Amino acid sequence: MEQQYLDLLQRVLDQGDERVDRTGVGTRSLFGAMLRFDLSGGQVPVLTTKRVYWKLAVKEMLWFLTGGTNIRPLLEQNVRIWSDWPLATYRRETGEDISQRDFEDRIVADADFATKWGDLGPVYGKQWRRWSGPDGQEHDQIATLIDTLRTNPASRRMLFHAWNVAEVGNMALPPCHMVYQYHVTSDGRLNGLLYQRSCDLLLGLPFNLTGAAALQLMLAQQAGLQPGELVWTGGDVHLYLNHLEQARTQIARAPRDLPxxxxxxxxxxxxxxxxxxELEGYDPHPPITAEVAV
Incomplete structure (x- = not known):
C-alpha cells in the first residue's frame, strides 16, 4: 500500500510543474491525485520508508477534536508542528528576533502571552466543533456526524469541512485537509475520504494520513462499525524545491509491512x-529531515 505514495513522489519529481509559490521556496506540483488504503485488517498508513512520529500526528488530531485553536496545549505535550506561523507573526509585529524555543517556552509559561500570540485564529478545531452560523448559532459537525453514522448510516451527507469562507482570512493557515466524508457499507464497514486542497507531500501528507486513519478508527468505534477503506485525494500536490533530494532518498528505500x-x-x-x-509492528527506515516552508 505504501508503494503508491512513493510512486506519487516519483511522478511529481518527473512530471511536476515547477513554479514559485506563496512561501517563496518554490514547488514542483501536480494537480489531482488519489491514494487508497485498506484499514480493515488493522493496518494503517503510517509510512515505513522513513520514521513518522505518529504520536505527534495523533495528538494533533485529538487537539483538533477539542475545538481548540491555541498552540499552548500542543506545546505542553511537546508538539511543535504549529509553532512556525504564530512565531512568524510575533517576529513581524514586534520586531523581536526571538528563537523558536524561547517563543514556545513563553507560550507554555505565560497564559496571557499564549492568549495574545499563540492563537491560530478560527482553524480546524473551531470549524469542526464550533462552526458559527449567520444567526450566531454554533454547529458541532463532529457530533452531528457521529449521530448520523449511528442512526442513518445510508446517508450521503456524512461529512464535515473547515473551509469557512467568512473566516478563512482570519486563519493563520487556511485549511489544507479541508473535507472529510464517510460511507457505511451494508456489512458495517466505515469508509472515509479526505480531500486535501494543498498537500506538502514530503512533510505534510505522512502526518495527514496518520491523523485521518486515527480519526476513522475512533469514529468507527463510536458508531459500532468496523474500519473499511481510507481514500485520500489531493488537489495541488507538491514537493518543495528544497525537499527534492529527500524525496529521492525516500523513493530509493523499500517499503516494509505497514503497522x-x-x-x-x-x-x-x-x-x-x-x-x-498503540502502534504494533512499526519497523521504519530512519527519519528524513527537511525544513517546513512557512
Missing part, C-alpha cells in the same frame, strides 16, 4: 487520549 493501530474504546469522541493508541 497496526490498536486503540482502547473511549466513552465518547472527546474522551480519547494519546495513551489509548
Amino acid at each position: 497496526r493501530m490498536v486503540l482502547r474504546k473511549a466513552d465518547s469522541i472527546d474522551a480519547y487520549r494519546i495513551e489509548d493508541f
